[in-house]
Amino acid sequence: MPEKSVGWASKVLAVTAKDITTEFRTRYAVNAVVMFALVTLTAVSFALGLLQPSSEILAALFWVILFFAAMSGLAYSFIREEQSGTGLILRLSASGSVVLFGKMFFNFLLLLALTVLIVPLFMIFLKASPQDWPLFIAGVVLGDIGLAGATAIIAAIVSRATIRGALFTVLSFPVLLPLLVASIEISKVGFTGGNFSEIAAPMQLLVAYDVVMIVLSWLLFDFVWRR
Amino acid sequence: MDANYIAMIVTLIIWCGIFFYLVSLDRKVNRLEKNREG
């Protein structure tokens, strides 16, 4: 019976599934991401006390929390491979794009889980309630896609460095700036409620950014991954 | 003395310093490159 070739998508999901199972065992990334987000949220809420920030500030705070949580946990997917020595096997058994998209998707799921956790807490602690839910959710999901999409290759780059330190954050921040600017703008309108024309521009920017960064990562990944 | 003239003189002095440093570097590199050929 002829061998049925495994589709590209199922290979990608296999990489993602493997990352998830590893994560279940060690929980490094989940811990880092969740704890960082909770701590930041608590600190901000505590510091504000009775002050009720405006929608602009709320949107900015929300994305600051997400950004720093992402910085604390999204690099693990690649660094883990190098540290545990499984990188070689991965390089041999899967093509570059499979690895990249598998881990990108894992990071996206991680961010999604974090978002689901943080949004309710954010609403409770900071008394923030989005007036336009679909808009807010769309903005956050697109932002999560961008966060995971743009940082995957950067995480791969950092995993190949000898001294890592804060390298991931230092490299990611300039790259993520357009995403942060657009997402904050969209979230702000999500909080205050408004019509679509207000956020048409940032929305287009965000979608374009997500697509461009993911495609760019795909084109460049082999240079980073292959020795 | 007009502040403008002072600033100008200072800038010119700094520029001359930079320029002559570059020229001497250029000469040094020329010499080293010739040594390699030889």
Added chain:
Amino acid sequence: MWWKLIIFAGMSAVIIAAFVTPSPMNPENSLGPVDIYRVFYFHVPQAWIASLAFIVSMIYSIRYLRTRDIRYDIRAATANRLGLIFAILATVTGSIFARMTWGEFWNWTEIREVSIFVLLLIYGGYFALRAAVADPDTRANLAAVMSIIFAVAALFLIFVIPRVYGAFTQHPTDSIIDRGGQITMGPTVRIIFFGSLAVFTALFAWIYRLSVRVADMKYRAETE
């Protein structure tokens, strides 16, 4: 050798003209001593060179990825080293200019200030990455890839953000570009300004060539 003399004469002429001719700023628009605006003749070329250096380095980075010839990586890193120096100069002189024109040393909604700062972050990130990788070939690879990613992200920031933030530049007119985006320089100012731009570019080309020759020699010395 004569072109070096031209550079010398040209820069000297620009410096003298910058301080001898009337200040480029209209006294009614300025918040401080009008003479401080003369820094504008030097600030804009610095920012231009900082960006040019990054573009040069990007071109060499792409060439490196295509050919794996380490000499292209040397050229890319050298260009960025120079670019970093000019970016620092540009940020400092730009901050002074901002204080005089708009009343504050820094403002995140002014797209020009944001872009030069992001350029500084990019240069910082680039050298942080280079410092963190021990093997020269890996370092060249990763630095080249990172350059391209930075460049694309920077393009997003510079060209698309102003459209997102409608009233991004709420600043009143300065001596270069007014509300309508037209250049409002007088003829004298124009000559000195473009002269300065040309001289700075020539100066950069010279320093860059020199640095590359030094770096090439160092590389050859190390690999023999």
